[in-house]
Amino acid sequence: MSYLVDGVCMAEEMLSLTKEITMKENLDEALGIVLKDYLERKIADCKEEIKKYEAKYGMSFEEFERRKKRRSMERFKLKTITLIGAEL
Helix, strand or coil: CCCECEEEEEEHHHHHHHHHHCCCHHHHHHHHHHHHHHHHHHHHHHHHHHHHHHHHCCCHHHHHHHHHHHHHHHHHHHHHHHHHHHHC
């Protein structure tokens, strides 16, 4: 059997397991705990991934972003100049 929880259909077993894992009887509270834990783990995974890339490329993520934005702006300017030149 399935239940509709805030517009999302969830299996009864899943809801029961969520309550059991969190030791909360209130379903909203239990789902909130599970979701928060999941998101914290995903964020930690992303931070680890960023650290790998920072080590691989020898720069911080912020420096990578700055360089990427600068290159994007340079390409945009070049395309604009090329288009304007083509119209002349």
